[in-house]
Amino acid sequence: MRIKMISVLTVALMAAGSLHATAQTKGDWVLGNYQGAGYWFPGVVEKLGGGKVTVRYDDGERETLDISDVRAYDWMIGMKVECNYKGKGDWYPGKIASLAGEKIGIAYDDGDKETTKTGRCRSN
Structure with a gap:
């Protein structure tokens, strides 16, 4: 029952836009809006501060982004x-x-x- 309640809360927060990059920390797997092109690529947070996040993408590229261009990794089966x-x-x-x-x-x-x-x- 507790897991179901947490899942419902998580879905509700995601729908409301409340689970955003501000919760990310160094080492977290995230999705970055690579070069602002509107596509989200997976990577790991290397550094953050001053409203910026440096992401090392899974393909080896690195990029420093505004925190608004990084979101929690949310890929799942069926997506x-x-x-x-x-x-x-x-x-x-x-x-x-x-x-x-x-x-x-x-x-x-x-x-x-x-x-x-x-x-x-x-x-x-």
Whole structure:
């Protein structure tokens, strides 16, 4: 019962926009709005202060962002994402089929499946 209540509260806070980057600390896995392009990429907080957060993305890139451009990592099985299929450079839509750390299974909308790394995926 307690877990269900916490889950309901978490969903309500997320819907209200209350779970934002202000709760992040060094070492947390987050999603960053890479170069302000509107796509959210997974990474780890390396440094924060003065309203800025430095994120080391799962693909190795680093970026210092305004705290408003970082949010809690919220990827879960069934969620829609886009991934760089086999590292070929193009982004394809699909759903997360499995998650294990930085290893992610994708069921693409066209029927293909792939196990890849989170650093090759993004969300809107």
